Amino acid sequence: MDATAHTPPPATATGEALEIRLDGVSKVYADGTVGVAELDLTFAAGELTVLVGPSGCGKTTTMKMINRIIEPTTGRILLGGEDVTRADPDQLRRRIGYVIQSVGLFPHQSVRTNVGTVPRLLGWDKERIRARVDELLGTVGLDPAVHGDRYPAQLSGGQRQRAGVARALAADPPVLLMDEPFSAVDPVVRERLQAEFLRLQAAVRKTIVFVTHDIEEAVRIGDRIAVMSEGGRVEQFATPAELLGRPANAFVADFVGSDRGLKRLAVTGIDPADLEQPPVLHVDDGLADARAALVRSGARWAVVLDDRKALHGWLSLDRASGSGTVREACRRMEAWVPADASLKTAFAQMLQLEAGWVAVLDGDRFLGVLTPESLHAALRRSVDGTAPEVAGAARV
Numbered sequence: 001m002d003a004t005a006h007t008p009p010p011a012t013a014t015g016e017a018l019e020i021r022l023d024g025v026s027k028v029y030a031d032g033t034v035g036v037a038e039l040d041l042t043f044a045a046g047e048l049t050v051l052v053g054p055s056g057c058g059k060t061t062t063m064k065m066i067n068r069i070i071e072p073t074t075g076r077i078l079l080g081g082e083d084v085t086r087a088d089p090d091q092l093r094r095r096i097g098y099v100i101q102s103v104g105l106f107p108h109q110s111v112r113t114n115v116g117t118v119p120r121l122l123g124w125d126k127e128r129i130r131a132r133v134d135e136l137l138g139t140v141g142l143d144p145a146v147h148g149d150r151y152p153a154q155l156s157g158g159q160r161q162r163a164g165v166a167r168a169l170a171a172d173p174p175v176l177l178m179d180e181p182f183s184a185v186d187p188v189v190r191e192r193l194q195a196e197f198l199r200l201q202a203a204v205r206k207t208i209v210f211v212t213h214d215i216e217e218a219v220r221i222g223d224r225i226a227v228m229s230e231g232g233r234v235e236q237f238a239t240p241a242e243l244l245g246r247p248a249n250a251f252v253a254d255f256v257g258s259d260r261g262l263k264r265l266a267v268t269g270i271d272p273a274d275l276e277q278p279p280v281l282h283v284d285d286g287l288a289d290a291r292a293a294l295v296r297s298g299a300r301w302a303v304v305l306d307d308r309k310a311l312h313g314w315l316s317l318d319r320a321s322g323s324g325t326v327r328e329a330c331r332r333m334e335a336w337v338p339a340d341a342s343l344k345t346a347f348a349q350m351l352q353l354e355a356g357w358v359a360v361l362d363g364d365r366f367l368g369v370l371t372p373e374s375l376h377a378a379l380r381r382s383v384d385g386t387a388p389e390v391a392g393a394a395r396v
């Protein structure tokens with residue numbers, strides 16, 4: 001689906017993202033098992049926070065206490081500053097979208113009826129429900145005319161997942177809880193769903209709590225990540241780049257993996273300060289002048305720009321000879337990335353095209369080039385926290 005092609009649901013007063021705060025929350029199960037102990041955690045409004053950690057560490061317990069599927073033993077849960085620990089659970093759940101791994105669509109109801117569940121409970125009139133359901137199916141990439149009247153069993157796994165997301169968003173809730181929502185589909189579909197979902201989130205900006213045990217998924221989609229250990233202990237709460245660049249302790253370092261440097265490439269953005277500036281030629285320069293300029297600067301190649309400072313190509317020293325203009329001798333620039341790309345995308349371009357450098361463009365305006373050396377410098381900056389992080393949607 002291309003979520004950007006559709007109009008996002010309108011942000012209404014009820015739909016505005018709200019901060020979620022857990023304040024000294026504990027869960028002790030009837031058999032004495034401590035699922036979560038004394039947890040203080042704030043999920044910022046409009047951000048996607050991932051809870052990640054080994055099996056049994058308390059991720060699901062933490063999440064299900066937010067919509068009171070599991071009742072906390074002690075502590076308070078605040079939604080936009082309002083204490084909901086003793087709110088009516090049914091009322092509360094209508095304000096909180098919920099997406100789970102097995103989707104949880106009602107098998108004997110059509111996709112349309114499924115997606116309209118919460119609006120129906122809220123007493124919306126039929127026309128309004130129908131309009132909202134069709135709009136949302138479009139937003140998640142399902143054609144209402146094709147998929148609306150099907151039953152869940154008549155959809156693919158990825159389509160079911162999309163219908164689940166549409167249902168969770170139907171009443172424009174301020175909060176969305178997602179429990180391993182993409183783990184039941186194969187890795188290729190999963191990556192696509194993650195990318196689509198990030199584009200959707202960029203438009204709707206809900207407060208999302210997302211549970212996974214997969215660190216790759218966490219760093220790809222999270223604005224912030226809580227790495228948990230047994231008993232619901234938060235070992236580190238940080239952005240993906242911070243987590244990968246500076247694991248707080250041995251537990252986190254072990255959990256994020258020894259290839260964390262590589263993973264960091266995907267979450268680190270390009271900083272203009274890291275770009276190198278090769279000599280610049282104009283398309284209409286004469287080749288003799290171009291050669292002189294290259295020799296003078298000691299460079300082996302130059303970028304070629306047009307009147308608008310847009311990138312036209314590049315010229316190597318060995319082609320800067322004879323009469324004629326740069327326009328005739330220069331080559332097309334294959335290796336380039338937009339300024340908001342991740343270092344991983346830039347590095348992938350470099351490898352795929354066997355290029356020694358990658359141009360960075362803002363629209364078609366040339367900003368500079370990344371070389372293996374400047375890529376390395378950029379990665380080092382991501383460790384000291386001064387490199388920019390790429391927005392979620394640019395990571396996948």
Ligand SMILES: Nc1ncnc2c1ncn2[C@@H]1O[C@H](COP(=O)(O)OP(=O)(O)OP(=O)(O)O)[C@@H](O)[C@H]1O
Pocket residue numbers: 029030031033034035053054055056057058059060061062213
């Ligand atoms: N109903 C229950 N009764 C007793 N103990 C429970 C119950 N539900 C969960 N637990 C225990 O609480 C702890 C936390 O469980 P939880 O399901 O929150 O972990 P999780 O991090 O989501 O795990 P996973 O990744 O395997 O889903 C575990 O030790 C689990 O066995």
